Amino acid sequence: MSAIRLSPAAAILRHGVLVLTSAFILVPFVWMVSLSLKSPGEIFRATFSVLPAQFYGVDNYAKAITSVPLPRYMGNGLLVCALILAAQILVCAPAAYALAKLKFWGRDFIFAMVLVGLLLPHQVLSLPSFILCYKLGILNTYLALVIPYVVSPFGIFLFRQFFRKIPDDIVHAARLDGLTELAIVWKIMVPMALPAVIAFSIFSVVAHWNDLFWPLIAVRDGHLMPAPLGIMAFKNEEAGNDYGPLMAASTLVVAPLLIAFLAAQKWFVEGMTGGSVK
Amino acid sequence: MSGIAIRNIRKSFGATRVLHDVSLSIADGEFLTLLGPSGCGKSTLLRILAGLEVQDTGSIEIGGRVVDGIRPKRRDVAMVFQSYALYPHMSVAANIALPLRMRRLSRAQRLPLIGRWLPGSGPVISGIEMEVSRTAEALGIAHLLNRRPGQLSGGQRQRVAVGRAMVRHPAVFLMDEPLSNLDAKLRVQMRAEIKDLHRRLGVTFVYVTHDQAEAMTLSDRVVVMRDGEILQVAPPQEIYADPNDMRVAEFLGSPKINMVDATMREPGLVDLAGSALPVACEIAPGSKFTVGIRPEAFQFAEHPGPGVITGSVRMVEHMGSDLFVYFDPCGLEHPLIARLSAERAPHIVAGQTLHVSVRPDQLLVFNRDGRRVRARDVSRTNPSTPVREWA
Amino acid sequence: MSASLPAVSRLAQPAEGAAAKLSSRVSLPRRHSFYEAMWGWALIAPALVFLVVLFFLPVIGVFVIAFSDWQFGASSLSFVGLANFREVIFDEGFRASLINTVVYVVMVVPGTVLAGLLIALLIESSHSCRALYRAVHFLPFMATATAMAISWEALLHPTIGLVNHSLAALGLPVANWLRDETTVLPVLAVIGIWQNLGYAMVLFMAGLKSIPLDLYDAADVDGADHWLDRLRTVTIPMLGPVSMFVVIVVALRAFETFDTVQILTQGGPGHSSEMLLYTIYRESFEYLRAGYGAAVAIVFLAIVVALTLLQARSMDKRVHYQ
Numbered sequence: 008m009s010a011i012r013l014s015p016a017a018a019i020l021r022h023g024v025l026v027l028t029s030a031f032i033l034v035p036f037v038w039m040v041s042l043s044l045k046s047p048g049e050i051f052r053a054t055f056s057v058l059p060a061q062f063y064g065v066d067n068y069a070k071a072i073t074s075v076p077l078p079r080y081m082g083n084g085l086l087v088c089a090l091i092l093a094a095q096i097l098v099c100a101p102a103a104y105a106l107a108k109l110k111f112w113g114r115d116f117i118f119a120m121v122l123v124g125l126l127l128p129h130q131v132l133s134l135p136s137f138i139l140c141y142k143l144g145i146l147n148t149y150l151a152l153v154i155p156y157v158v159s160p161f162g163i164f165l166f167r168q169f170f171r172k173i174p175d176d177i178v179h180a181a182r183l184d185g186l187t188e189l190a191i192v193w194k195i196m197v198p199m200a201l202p203a204v205i206a207f208s209i210f211s212v213v214a215h216w217n218d219l220f221w222p223l224i225a226v227r228d229g230h231l232m233p234a235p236l237g238i239m240a241f242k243n244e245e246a247g248n249d250y251g252p253l254m255a256a257s258t259l260v261v262a263p264l265l266i267a268f269l270a271a272q273k274w275f276v277e278g279m280t281g282g283s284v285k
Numbered sequence: 286m287s288g289i290a291i292r293n294i295r296k297s298f299g300a301t302r303v304l305h306d307v308s309l310s311i312a313d314g315e316f317l318t319l320l321g322p323s324g325c326g327k328s329t330l331l332r333i334l335a336g337l338e339v340q341d342t343g344s345i346e347i348g349g350r351v352v353d354g355i356r357p358k359r360r361d362v363a364m365v366f367q368s369y370a371l372y373p374h375m376s377v378a379a380n381i382a383l384p385l386r387m388r389r390l391s392r393a394q395r396l397p398l399i400g401r402w403l404p405g406s407g408p409v410i411s412g413i414e415m416e417v418s419r420t421a422e423a424l425g426i427a428h429l430l431n432r433r434p435g436q437l438s439g440g441q442r443q444r445v446a447v448g449r450a451m452v453r454h455p456a457v458f459l460m461d462e463p464l465s466n467l468d469a470k471l472r473v474q475m476r477a478e479i480k481d482l483h484r485r486l487g488v489t490f491v492y493v494t495h496d497q498a499e500a501m502t503l504s505d506r507v508v509v510m511r512d513g514e515i516l517q518v519a520p521p522q523e524i525y526a527d528p529n530d531m532r533v534a535e536f537l538g539s540p541k542i543n544m545v546d547a548t549m550r551e552p553g554l555v556d557l558a559g560s561a562l563p564v565a566c567e568i569a570p571g572s573k574f575t576v577g578i579r580p581e582a583f584q585f586a587e588h589p590g591p592g593v594i595t596g597s598v599r600m601v602e603h604m605g606s607d608l609f610v611y612f613d614p615c616g617l618e619h620p621l622i623a624r625l626s627a628e629r630a631p632h633i634v635a636g637q638t639l640h641v642s643v644r645p646d647q648l649l650v651f652n653r654d655g656r657r658v659r660a661r662d663v664s665r666t667n668p669s670t671p672v673r674e675w676a
Numbered sequence: 677m678s679a680s681l682p683a684v685s686r687l688a689q690p691a692e693g694a695a696a697k698l699s700s701r702v703s704l705p706r707r708h709s710f711y712e713a714m715w716g717w718a719l720i721a722p723a724l725v726f727l728v729v730l731f732f733l734p735v736i737g738v739f740v741i742a743f744s745d746w747q748f749g750a751s752s753l754s755f756v757g758l759a760n761f762r763e764v765i766f767d768e769g770f771r772a773s774l775i776n777t778v779v780y781v782v783m784v785v786p787g788t789v790l791a792g793l794l795i796a797l798l799i800e801s802s803h804s805c806r807a808l809y810r811a812v813h814f815l816p817f818m819a820t821a822t823a824m825a826i827s828w829e830a831l832l833h834p835t836i837g838l839v840n841h842s843l844a845a846l847g848l849p850v851a852n853w854l855r856d857e858t859t860v861l862p863v864l865a866v867i868g869i870w871q872n873l874g875y876a877m878v879l880f881m882a883g884l885k886s887i888p889l890d891l892y893d894a895a896d897v898d899g900a901d902h903w904l905d906r907l908r909t910v911t912i913p914m915l916g917p918v919s920m921f922v923v924i925v926v927a928l929r930a931f932e933t934f935d936t937v938q939i940l941t942q943g944g945p946g947h948s949s950e951m952l953l954y955t956i957y958r959e960s961f962e963y964l965r966a967g968y969g970a971a972v973a974i975v976f977l978a979i980v981v982a983l984t985l986l987q988a989r990s991m992d993k994r995v996h997y998q
Contacts, residue, residue: 013801013802017801017903018802018804021798021801021802022804022805024794024798025795025798025799025805025809028791028795028813029809029812029813031870032812032813032815032816032870032873032874033812033815034831034838035816035824035827035828035831035870036815036819036824036827038827038830038831038838039823039824039826039827039830042827042830050836051835051836055836055838055841097722098722098723098726099723101719101720101722101723102719102720102722102723102724104719105715105716105717105719105720106720109712109713109715109716109719110709110712110713110716111712111713111714111715111716111717112713113717114716114720117720117724120724120727120732121727123731123732124727124731124732125984126980126981126984126985127731127735127977128932128976128977128980130932130934130953130956130957130973130976131735131738131956131973131974131976131977131980132730132731132734132735132737132738133956133957133960133961133973134734134737134738134741134960134966134969134970134973135733135734135735135737135738135741136730136734137960137961138737139729139730139733139734154730155730157726157730158722158723158726158727158730158731160727160731163723188715188718188719189719192719213818216820217819217820217821217822219821219822219934219935219938220934220935220953220957223938223957223961224957224961234820234822234823235820235821235822235823235935236822238822238823238826239822239938239939242826242939250830250836253826254826254827254830256823257820257823257824257826257827258823260820260822260823261819261820261823261824264818264819264820265815265818265819268811268814268815268818269811272807272810272811272814275814275818276814276878279817279818279875279878280875280878280879280882332893335893335896335897336896336897337893337896337897356896356901357896357897357901358896358897358898358899358901362897363897364893364894364897366890366893366894367890368888368890370888370890370891370893370894371894372891372894372909372910372913373914374913374914374916375913383898383899383900383909384897384898384899387898387899387900387905388899392902392904392905449894449898
């Protein structure tokens, strides 16, 4: 739709509509931050304002950090995301290289398996995964949070698409230079497909930082809970109607991804839409 | 009457100046080509003519009417795009019909399904259908009317694009590199068809290309552009044989024209490539300038002598009827290229010594600024200079 | 110009020939095929093992549980055919869950797609504040749904929530949005639209960018220069294939809604906001009815697979379009 010069009236209409939709989008964020700065008395007052009458932010945030192990929850989330991402790249990149550049018996069948894997939502597999973790004796450990995700069919698929675009001659040249196939994966393929790796990393981290479903099943121990499960527990047990600290905790959980997003929008959009958007 | 007058057009995109003060007038029914390398501003000029870009300053007149600020559809121009810009979701018939539908039907009448049954639209629609099929027949694409552009070959798409432009009988045809997406063989064929189309329609064509062969074969006049400026406007023969500017001489002709630094020895005699050659222009003795010599201007000579250049042959390329001989006259860093007739020149091999002569009127003299210095008393360069085949 | 080309290409040819010879030697067909196959299997082995253990065995497991009488802790099982499915289908809770999910999806998909399209068109129609608007509208898609659900709960709170405060100030009727059977599902749908419209918007913006500008120029010259005509002649038809893709992707996300139900309503009041994924979770892990949960999971899987296959087909179409 570019190349249209909007008339002043059309430009005003455009901004008018977009400001309205932006307001709709932002209200929950603004409300969350606003409540996190207010005292209980003010929250339950009949009148309201965006800015707190009495700044209660320090108390709320202090309570969110101390009375609940929020730093622990966020640390758990970070650790789990890091472990999952590391495992996914370690497993998926060599597999994607084999599928993209090597010829071997059974390759097409395995690729078909990857495509079928793309079809299967983790939630459907949760019951057998739970049983598997139980049999392995890893329920209620970090391992249980990580294991179901160590291979990502989407990761294999995405990497394969990118690796295929790298010319075969580069692989041949690397072999002439004496690199093993494994070295080709890590020294040639992954660096050359870095945009895909970054997009996938963002996709993976966002998905697992925000995930509630599987942690709810896999861990019961408060010390192991990642952030979403942690604030859910906070809401159910301790907070009740103590909105201030609850909103402070929510703000702290949402903040890291949003800040990262605002800092690297393009990468996030690409990662979150599966690389289908440039 | 649909001549075009372009007056003092300037255009910048941000800090880049694309057109510097371009003025040009185009006669009614003329086939005019804007020729130049990419980035010379030729496409921008065409898009300003179409109304797709707005000039910063200057004025455009089409058919005696100033069209500045007038939208493309009211300018009575049609355009064929390099990519053809066919609507991929519409049939060929719908593509060709669109300009007529947009002009003759109201917005309500254009609604899908219902529009056809609104009062007054029936006869208009059948009229449009008639004209579409007449246009399609004229272009030999009548059997393709129900296909989608995606199902057509490059040449067929090109004809559809021409059909869409032709159907509403515009006063001016604008064509932006319409042949550049075709393979070489088809390009030659479509070139002939465009020439024929121009003859049949008799309206003004403005044609943008970077291909000198297209410019030479199609045009009544060629406009050579470079860096947003017009270097020369002239019929093809004249552009080739009598260039105004070093850049024009270098842009046209294949192999490229030889450019040699030279010094005036005495009036009428120039020091060039180790020889003294007579020239027909008056420049102060001792001054330096550049001489352009077309490869085919060289004549094979049996012996050295006055007016003959001598050098050792570096490489010979046999092109069938002609030989391209690369030779190094003494005192030159780069070899000169001579295009010699294979019949007239004996068997020439690398390493031997070659003598060539050149007629004084075929030395194109350029001053330090690259502008042509013309002979005062010598009549215009012989227009019978052969224009080689433009393959 | 063209005549000097043969010389160049003649020079280039031997080099190309050498390169071709080299490359054929490096990937030597016979001797190296074994080496290549060994490496292929070695590199893919970890992924293959995990794929089998984490995807294929579990999916078989789901089917086994769904068609048997297995319970947590049971050491043996026997197949009971469709008994679990019969139980599921005749269970009012499941039927409510399925209907709720479909109704929710039917509200979320058009809302998200139309809002996403409108916002994408508006943002792309001019350069001013383009990046800002895009970032703002994409925020909810990134934000942790659990945390945002808590904020929505506060907004929708019957006494201290902003929504009721505002409605009351305007003299409009208020409601206990999340505790009222008639409002709870539409409210969840609004939150679903809020979460996903930025995603639809971004996909549409990419679709808009891939429309060749020449087409708009051609439309201008052809006389379709009013914004409505441009929209109808070029923009909307060219977005057709992308739209199909967006509809399915958004539908998939809507079907997978879990966090907002878990945080905000727990399926209530009654069964009025119960949705498939929440049913799977609760039956399997809270009520420990493995057979029931697995049967619902298979229904859910069937829907997701059907939608994904539809999506793959629409992607194919997109390729054929050009």
